[in-house]
Amino acid sequence: MVSITTGASLAKSIFPIIGSQLTTALRLGLAAVVLSILFRSWQHHPSREELKRILPYGAALAGMNLLFYLSIARIPLGIALALEFTGPLAVALYGTRQRQDLLWVLFAVTGVALLLPITDLSAPLDPLGLILALAAGVFWGIYILAGRRLALIGQETGMRGGIMVAWGMLTAALVVAPVGLITSTAVHMNARLWMQAFGVGVLSSAVPYSLEMVALKQLPTRIFGILTSLEPVVGALSGFIFLSERLSWMQALAIALIVIASAGSTYVESRRKHVEAMALP
Incomplete structure (x- = not known):
């Protein structure tokens, strides 16, 4: 989480120079190169069935990263991460029939409501940035579902997880590359910018995925899952340390509510599966 949020802070610092779209393309492209070298993905050529799972996985990864970077260009990092977490939270709570899970829904909805500009208590934030963060959450949810399908085909064919991630990252890079190149203005990529972009790719993708x-x-x-739920808090701290982003007490409360909802739903769901497994003959 420290690696991911530090990478996001570094990425945001170069947005004014090369833009969020080109930063996303460089991040995914450089991360794909690092992961391909690390796991030697060229030694495994995906079959047609594997490609059917890799392509949606990579497309979801591309959408999630691009929308997230577009959002943090407009709103603080911690807030964007908290809103993005509504995606996996929705996946976790989808179809639940347990009354206690309504508590986590209430926490999450309250947290989101406190961030959105719909009440007098909400601090002013860029509405488009909020929408982009929520949209990134939607793609995160799709990414989780696509990742599960990819993991299943990997178990059947014996394709290792690292190789699957490397091919998915390459797919994501190819999806975002045209957007980054078309929307970017004439940029002189000097050695310092290349090093910063490489740092973003390594810190935000290669290191954390590994x-x-x-x-x-x-x-x-x-x-x-519970530890991962703390990512918006780590993101808020990273934004404060590296980007001087200060949150109001109401925004901090909203992030805390979403974190509690994510951690709580993860804990209850895992305990429920444990009990069900113990009940099997």
């Missing part, structure tokens, strides 16, 4: 795969092997999914 660490997540290691962490998931060492930690129960419940603990991993």
